[in-house]
Amino acid sequence: MILELNEAQKILKKNARDFLEREITPIADEYDRKYHPMPKDVALQLLHKLHPLGYIGATLPPEHGGQGLDFVSFGVLAEEGARAYLSLGMIAMIQDSAIMPILSRDGTSEQQTKYIPKILSLENIACFCLTEPDVGSGARDLKTTAVRQGDYYILNGTKTWITNGSIADVAVVFASTDPSKGARGISGFIVDKAESPFTTRELPKLGCRSCPTSEVTFEDCRVPASNLIGREGEAYLIALADLMQIRISAGMAAVGLAQAAIDASIKYARERKQFGRPIGSFQLIQEMIADMVIITEAARFICFQAYYLLSKGQPCFREAAMAKGFSTEMAVGVTSKAIQVHGAYGISEEYPVERYFRDARTLTFPDGSTEIQKLIIGREMLGISAFV
């Protein structure tokens, strides 16, 4: 057992952290206040900065032009990105956690040739469209439909809470090609906005404010049949496989946020003096910081455990659910404590911890709520489903 990063992973972490602290951390609070959400040109400008660090195409196999990094390394990037600026990290990570795995695993060679290079070069930004206004955790009941007409599918329906929706050039969309079949009627499509237009509307929100979160509407949207991913009715399992990876990166992002909150709190507790002493010398302040450190380290290992299994190609549905459920709830508690350590300054925009707190709060329900994660773990461990 080796419970530490290897040399390459340590270097990756250091390089990412140094760069992000220099280039991204100083602008994060300003952009977070200014951009609701970040306009596409600003997003692209920042994504181009992240690009050399490996943020796009990190785990994509080299034969597709990616860097072929292992998933633990990707976890390092996810954590550091979130530690600097979660909104930006989310814009970047959705490509690697959700889109690239589908294209490289389930796409036709034609689809791969057409879209992977564009996403890698940032010519295209992508989004993942699963959730609908009436369909959240019960994803098998999708209402968006896709009806075959000659060489096209006609998509109708509305998707919501779509990260990157309003700045996306390409959408991976899940729709029902046969509503009578439930989950087995769900199919996946690559929808290229240039040839198959769709409309979007931004959803203002509490946290992750500069990351676009959109409602995406498909109205008689004509998608070439060649853009079907896999075969008709196969996409539910594709979505589940993808969700597994997205969940781990959400967990890792929560670890990054929590680490940011710890670092800010330690700095503040050492500087802030009351009763003639740094507040860090008071036991009750130390207790908060110790609690934050302990649970963050626990969560980090839980996430690495899932990434490690993913790297080995082993099933990790249970471990991914643990990573997501445990880490995101942990981050809510840790960022809340960070505010308490900062006192009133904690809720002011003078310090970054109010952003961490708002951002953390947005992580406990997407990609499967904490409750869904618990039901997944429970079913796997008890052999009894309590979903319904």
Add this chain to the structure above:
Amino acid sequence: MKLDYTDEQVMFRNLAREFAEREIIPVASEDDQNRHFRHEIVQKMGALGLMGAPVPQEYGGLGTDYLTYALICEEIARASASVFTTLTVQVSVFQVPILKWGSEQLKKKYLPRTAKAELIGCFGLTEPNIGSDAAGLETTATRQGNEWVLDGAKMWITNGGVAGLAIIAAQADKVKRHRGITAFLVERGTPGFSSRDIQGKLGLHASNTAELILQGCKVPEENILGQVGDGFKIAMTALDSGRISIGAGCVGLAQACVDAATRYAQERIQFGRPIASFQLVQEMVVDMIVETEAARLLVHRAAFLKDKGEHFTREASVAKYFAAEAAQRAAVKAVKIHGGYGYSTEYPVERYYRDVMAMVLYEGTAEIQKLVIGRESLGVSAFV
């Protein structure tokens, strides 16, 4: 990062697991109720090498790494926190300090017998008036020619009543505070050394806890571990190592809670369904599982760092604190899932619930762990 166990680690874990299931689990509840320290179990563990796994082979041990030892601790604790407590004291705070600080002569003389559990050991640090504040020890050591005379009392000493050999921390130079503390090896039978078993504990009924009394107890100079004045350092490094194994024991206890709760929730039918199918019951089981696995990874990380020879004080405290709290929450939930049966001695969970409180307290309370972690993280001490 590599999260697989080596073949050797798996082999010793399985050895400990099979032993625990065959020899300990069948009698664990009975011994708990009868408050019986079962010497045969300790002796059998000694014969298998389980009472001295990380002791090098040249001193009669198995020569395993510390992570393997943590796996053994987990398996034994899963069966009985009492037997585990005997084990962790024998290895972490008794054998480890002798290995690190003892003279070659002391190591040769004592370690092989301790590794086979022919000789049980204990560590006398805590006193009636001295717990977390170990620098203020009141037991004194006074030089008389080539001997030292020990006077004082030690409290809550695990294995104290069954130990043939004790490490005693005593103050040799009061002016120097913690720099005066010295560690001595004292054999049972030395005139002036006696023990009195402590009765009426909440849990760990099948383990031995005693008060040690030292009255003009004469110890030869060569029985000092390290140098005069090294005792505080010895105690602190012993505690660091001990925290890893206590953490491992907590993981074992938490796993026992998970196993019992899982089995019961699957079997118990209410409203025509197994109670495991109810979301509120599943949530309790899941919380237990996730925290147990997180605790295991933190414990193994600390053991991994120790095996690498790196500083692990902070990580040992993180592991001990989180694992003890996780085990405590797991025990509460296990009792709740069992309902009224959880409150009865018919099921083992009430024992887990009582035993876990000791894990939260010994080898540094939860609060002390937080102060260690806070000091290491902030660079500012809040101990006083």
